[in-house]
Amino acid sequence: MSTPPISPSFALSLDTLSGWRTTLARRLDEASRFLIDHELVDASAMVQMAALRERLGNEKLVVAFVAEFSRGKSELINAIFFADTGRRVLPATPGRTTMCPVELAWDGEETPALMLLPIASRLEGQSLAELRLQRRAWTIRALEINDPDKLAQSLQEVTRTEWVSKDTARDLGFWSDEHPQDNPPVDASGRVEVPAWRHALINYPHPLLKQGLVVLDTPGLNAIGAEPELTLSLLPTAHATVFILGADTGVTKSDLGVWRDHLGGQSLSRFVVLNKIDALADPLASVGEVEAQIDRQCAETAQTLGITTDRVFPLSARQALAARVANDDRALIESRLPALEAALGSQLLPQRRLVLEQVVLDGAQQIDSHVARRLGDHRRQLAEQMLELRGLRGKSGGKLRLMLQRVEAETIEFEQCTVRLQALRVVHSRMLKDALLGLSSDRLREEVGQMQTEMKATLLNLGAKKAFVSLCARLRVLLEGAGKRGDEIRDMLGASFAKLNSEFGFSLAITRAPDLTRFHEELALIEHSYVQYLGLTQALRLSQPKFMEQFRRMLVSKLRVVFENASAELELWNKSASSQVDSQLRERRRNFRRRRESLERVQTAASELELRIKELEDNDERVQGFLRRSRELLDAMREQARAGPVAGNDLISLHMAPAESPVRRAQQA
Template identity: 60%
Template sequence: MLVPGLDALTDWRLALERDLDALTRFLVEGELLSSSALQTAQSLRQRLASDKLVVAFVAEFSRGKSELINAIFFADAGQRVLPATPGRTTMCPVELSWDEQELPTLDLLPIDTRREGISLAEWRRQRERWHRVQLDPSDMAALSRAVVEVTATRHVSIDQARALGLWSDEIGADNPPVASDGQVEVPAWRHAIINFPHPLLQRGLVVVDTPGLNAIGAEPELTLGLLPSAHAALFVLGADTGVTRSDLDVWTQHLGGQGLSCFVVLNKVDTLADPLATEEDREAAIERQCVNTAETLHIDRDRVFPVSARMALTARLEGDAERLSASRLPALEAALTQNLLPQRQRLLGKTVIGGVQSLLEHATRRLRDQRRHNAEQMLELRGLRGKSQGRVNQMLTRVRADTTEFERCTARLSALRAVHARMLRGTLRSLSSERVREAVNALQQTLGSSWFNLRARAAFGELCQRLVAHIDKAAHDCTEIGQMLEASFQQLNAEFGFSLVLEPAPDLAVFREELQLIERGYARYFGVTRIVRMTQDGFNEQLQRMLVSKLRTVFETAQGEVEAWNQAASAMIDGQYRERRRSFKRRAEALERILQATGELERRLAEVEAQDQRLLAQVDQAYDLGTAVRQRAERGPAALPSATGRSPLTLVRSDGAMAPSRRA
């Protein structure tokens, strides 16, 4: 069920791209978009084109994650893609996706890179240091053989393991076993990325396999970067063991309360088969395990799914529908389809509807301004019918006087730009990366060389409060900028004939909430129960880099939105100023031609009337194209429940009121 649903979602997204492209091309050809509005259209299209559906599989070692991935996504390969046989445990995190800009490859990051103190995000930009294996898209068997490399290990001394952050003197129970020669077994690779043109991956699916989150040396970027960005997480447990202490630690520390769409999978239910028990007894045992799991994890029973991934994969390879049903996998896939895909559709649809509404509002304002200028010209030209040459001269003199009067606004606009620039600089200072650096430096001075001590949690809370205060200061500054621009726009509209309308200020409360999410996510690492584990070599530095990177991203994104809003306001002023000047110039030139040629008046009047009809036709066409995008966004994919409760997308007057008709 998941595969056709994902296909339908992707086809819908591609159709939205085409509709949006048609609308954007029309608006660009009609010169109805400013540079800022064009950027909005381009970013909206990029959002549609690059949208990914990220599903993370989380569990301790040997819970059957890889087999579950094979059964759900890759049974059409005719064999296992990810290694899932006994003794073939995936030792490093694995990402499966498709980027058409890259070759089909298996990229493996050597474990030795942990010595260099560089984050995974930075290593992604330095692919030359990765071990690259070319893949043949037509040879699935070769892919399966290549992927076995993610199970590779190597033997190192305890000192080497300690240097790699894979050995802890404080947490001896979690260390890998020591062989007779004094060496220990560690993963050969730190991270793996499989770029492969599988049909589902081409459709925008990203599968993340995250083994051993509680293991010594587990990458903090998995829990602080990859997991929070996932749209759904499947937490895999063993049906025979239920929730072990290690499983509970993973749930509590990495998944519980994180806001993810979490599904708990009790895998290997086939191991509960008892030849001496009846079918009813077996079903009752499975149900008890599901209920106990739900109570232990404090979730609803309907979020727990008993399955047999191995039975499901075998059934699909053999085309055995009855056995597939007995594996119970279809119930899990139905839940993913019904919960995950409609949610993605609603979010994308809401984004598209809001973006198209903004584009149409911008375009109709420009069309309305042009029609207003045309109406002024037609009124003048019709008033000249039957008038003497002296009357035409009088009109020309008045137009030139109006032009001179309008030019007085130049000084007013220069003063407005100066005040606006000064206020904007103050706002952007609150959102600069320097504020993040200052806050982190203050935290480092408070905690000293180690971030993990008894004062850490309170100090980290103070850091987050300091950054939230900067966001609040920027929001207050945006309100003041908006009030200043609103008052200036009203004066310019009244005195010089502008039709300036200020767009709503960006909602910085979103970034305040992001900071609070980061605070909740990271605060777990500063708890007393985690201090010993987190003090292992290398984790301190990695955590700092991840924290600084995420905080900078929040501030840079907020800064970008504030800049874009202010640039849009400035672009509107400049655009209307240029259009008003062109209008005065056209009016003067028309009157001069009328003075020089008999019959020019009616010809010029016909030209202006024809231009006004073209503008009306543009309004209609823009409305029709925008409505097509909105209706497709509201309907959603045919195979998914359609979104409801949408506000209709209509053209809006420059004063914000709803237009009674297309041509209003």
């Protein structure tokens, strides 16, 4: 088999983006290596560079497919991502098929595998985020990626169900006496059919997944509602969601329910697919008539969902999959899938690009000013020494002795700064501790605990929502408080640095306090999705202790990430301020020692004077060279960031990409 007939433009854009990221990472590595090898950065700047590197390397792009059951989510994923296997890989059959959320990604540290989380894990109240870190909680099956049939057979597992008692089904969250319309089938002996797995992870070395794409396939409505984490965490944080409708069914009431509950409020990129347009083919109607009908249906869909018509993509996933498998260009165009792929590529990636570009530019700026400050300081001291030594030219031994005495005196005077620095450290660390207190996990747990007490006291959803909203308000105050304390620290350090600079010749500079806006936004996002969730009927399950516990843990683990990151950012900023003081102190001391040593040498042999001066001049030149080189390297990185991803050479790598796929390799062999 050869490559798919038409290069999927989404794949192309993603490939280009990832190529750009790799180049950026390489530029950063180059700059870091140079800066570290020549000791031009301190420990805190190294931490900053490592964080930037990690971000570039691990940047993920999550695309979620959401719809009522049987609209063709899995089929669409097959057509976009798995056509090169030559068959249908993810199970897609009439009726309910995918029973649990399925996440497709690639982690190179692991072998290809299907990881399944048993549904019973819901009873233990642990959140999915927590369980992700516990390998033992998962059932792991190796995947035979070189054999499409066996691969497809293994993936059948995501359709597995179990029959349990009504009580167990209720505990698991699949049975509701108040809302029986969504309840699953019951057999003759009264047992209920529930999904066997809570979540599935497919680790598969697809070229696109290797580039950081994560694809989330979800089961139909009922199961979506039953896993709060999907609503609360996975869907709101996806970078794009593809909502699928069937042209054969139109927009049904339950489609609207899914849209409203899970996608409605989202401002992130949403794509609406009107799938199964092949079902509209009619031997008695002309092509033009069928097309007009498709257009009409798109317009109606857009109107019903309250979006513009250009957000609706009519297509046939089944036809597209068949066309790709058969290598049939014409049929692929007829399936209209390429239009969706083009839109995904052209709308999603520029946005990711902007985010990354800003991250890199900010990072480069910080490193740049750090290096400039350090080296500028160094040069200033070299200049002072040079001035001193040049002044000695043609001077007597008496003058030399006088100079030595002066250095001694200056050293003693300078050392008085240590008392001041000590005091500064004490004040600084007290203020920092104070600033971090409100962001601690203890404090967070306390606040969530208070919310829980308030929720228990009310049986109504309205009350639960109110308790949650008031929790968010308290957390916002905590974040604001930390921000304010950060500003106070900046003011205190700014004033102290100014004094130290003028009295002891330091060149301490304070960088702007970390901007905590990002964390406020993250908190707002969590608030938004939880408020939405609490408005859903499923939230009634909160009255069940197990669900309350799961809800609490999930919330704490989400919030903890926000608070820990805010805290880490504040701490890093403070660390970089104190390490600046430490390194300047060290440098100043070294400088006094050097001055003394050169004077002593000159004292023993007059010829030493010119040698010393020459040495200082060479040294200064070397530092200037470092500065130039460092700027060059950082400028190259900035330029690359501003240039953005460029398609071109990457085209070649795209066309080679499918060949990289293990299945294709096996087929070729």
